[in-house]
Amino acid sequence: MNKYFLIVCLAICLDIHAQDDYDSMIAAMEAAKLQQDSIDMSRLVVVYGYECRTQDADGQAVVDRMKVAVQIGNHVTRSYPYRKFREDADAIDYLSPNNYPVLKAESYCFMPEVWTGYPEGKQTVRDHIMPNHYETCQALQPIRWTLKEDTVTVGGYLCQTATCELYGRKWLACYADDIPTTAGPWKLGGLPGLIVAAQTADGIHRFRLVSVQRIATPIYYEHNAITIKLSEEKLIKRRQKIFGNKHYPKCPTYYIPDRQSLNNSADVTFGQVGDDSFCIINGVLENHDAHVYQPLEIK
Known part of the structure; x- marks a missing residue:
């Protein structure tokens, strides 16, 4: 029996009517919920x-952009769209029409x-291939970085450089060893300092530091999220397929044969x-x- 349920039952049994007691009960319920979801x-x-860097449906060169937030905790690092971080932090509904441009850029x-x-000791990934959400959980494998002697200044930080090959792509990363963390965006990490910039050798994918804040925010994991669990290898292959x-750039839902059935069975707005x-x-x-798919993971 979870804490949330116990608090509700206690409130009913004691017949709490006073406003102060009611407010305390609500606060306790919220604290219990936070404890369940925050890791x-x-x-x-x-x-x-x-x-x-990719092409649109007509073959014209385009550059897609978005922001990525990385929460760095004592035990867990979460990398995910900045929109969702603001959603968590400010309780803003980013699925509203006013935020359509942000959602479109993310898509x-x-x-x-x-x-x-x-x-x-593991790495959990959640991704979506409409209309489903998928989850993989794999043993965390160290990235084999080659540290270089080159230095470069990025965002005011004097950085060292390193290279690696990850999921079939070659990466060059710049890290600031005066920011004591091994974290970075996406699945990049494991260097003796914060990754402040990274790009693939072909220049298709690029990450660059926007800001660093020393703030305490809950790192959430939705335990009850509806996902299809599969291996990392199978998810990579499914994305590529x-x-x-x-047909994908001109018709992103080409693989969904029965659209009306989808509208009836899914949560559609x-x-x-x-x-x-x-x-x-x-x-x-x-x-x-849509735009031509440029996978972060080739294999």
């Missing part, structure tokens, strides 16, 4: 700008949520911004068009 507290919150970038160190298909209508399915924006 660590951040000591640093780092924001990165992410860029992906082009294919950025998953990554918990490093949760569970202990669906998003890498030639329709909206309008100017002349542009949109649809949010299970919390994810459905685009009418």
Whole structure:
């Protein structure tokens, strides 16, 4: 029996009527809920700008951009869209029509949520392929970095450089060893200092530091989220099969045969911004068009 249920039962049994007691009960319920969902507290919150160089549905060169937040705790690091971090921190509804441009930008970038160190010694990833949400949980494997003697200044920090190959892509990273953490954006990490910039050798994917704040915020993991669990290898292959298909840029839902059935079975919200209508399915924006898929993981 969880704490949330116990608090409710206690409130009923004692027949609490006084406003002060009622307020205390609500506060206790919220604290119990927070305890259930929070797996660590951040000591640093780092924001990165992410860029992906690709092509639109007509083959024209475009650069997709979004912000990524990384919460760095004592045991767990969470990397995920900055929009969702603001949602958690400020209780803002970013699924509203006013935030349609942010959702649209995110839909082009294919950025998953990554918990490093949760569970202990593992890495958990959540991603979506409409209409489903997927989750993988793998043993945490150290990245084989090659440390270089080169130095560069990024965002006011004097940084060392390092290279690695990760999921079939070669990366160059700049890290600041005066910020004592091994964290970085996405699945990048394991260097003797905060990663403040990283890019693939071909220049397709880039992360660059926007800000660092020493603030305590709960690091959440939704234990009751509805996800399909599978191996990391299978999720990578599934993404490539669906998003890498030639039909995807012009028709992102080409692989969903029965759209009406989807509308009836999923959590679907329709909206309008100017002349542009949109649809949010299970919390994810459905685009009418898309950009050519540039996977972070090739293999």
